[in-house]
Amino acid sequence: MEKVCSILVHYGPWVGYEQPNSKGEQFVFEKGEYPRWDSWTNSRRSDTIGSLRPIKVDSQEHKIVLYENPSFTGKKIEIIDDDVPSFHAHGYQEKVSSVRVQSGTWVGYQYPGYRGYQYLFEKGDYKDSSEFGAQHPQIQSVRRIRDMQWHQRGAFHPTN
Known part of the structure; x- marks a missing residue:
């Protein structure tokens, strides 16, 4: 697994997972800067991202x-x-x-x-x-x- 120090999202959104193959704790990233692990999670001390995928947003209604x-x-x-x-x-x-x-x-x-x-x-x-x-x-x-x-x-x- 890769230790991630910071993340920059040019446009998104994306979902990151603590483990490979979209497993483990989830982290949602939208456009912006995430300079440290604690800027994308406050649930526990995880600084690893094992996989990422784009999030499809197909409706403005919710x-x-x-x-x-x-x-x-x-x-x-x-x-x-x-x-x-x-x-x-x-x-x-x-x-x-x-x-x-x-x-x-x-x-x-x-x-x-x-x-x-x-x-x-x-x-x-x-x-x-x-x-x-x-x-x-x-x-x-x-x-x-x-x-x-x-x-x-x-x-x-x-x-x-």
Whole structure:
């Protein structure tokens, strides 16, 4: 694995993974500079990027529904065209075990204030938290990805 000291994104967005083959902790990068590892993550002390891929953003409209239980059951919170820094402020204090993205591309965060582990949500259904890479079904904030410029090709896979 490659130790990454800094990242410069000319245009994006991109998702980086801690391990090769799009595995491990996720890091979402949008246009800008990331001078140190702690500028792209605050969940743990990881300074390695094992793979990167462009994120396809195909809609300016955004709608996501997050469910308490797997297979889209239990209490839910529906978000349309808004960033939500705290689900608690909206009265939703449940876990998130499944997600349905009807439009747009989103980043979910483990904790309020866009902190903790990051989870990329592209259009589609995630019937269980393992499908979006979570070890624990905990998401407490989400934001939209609005950069419509994306690379149709491109990836990074380090070779040893």
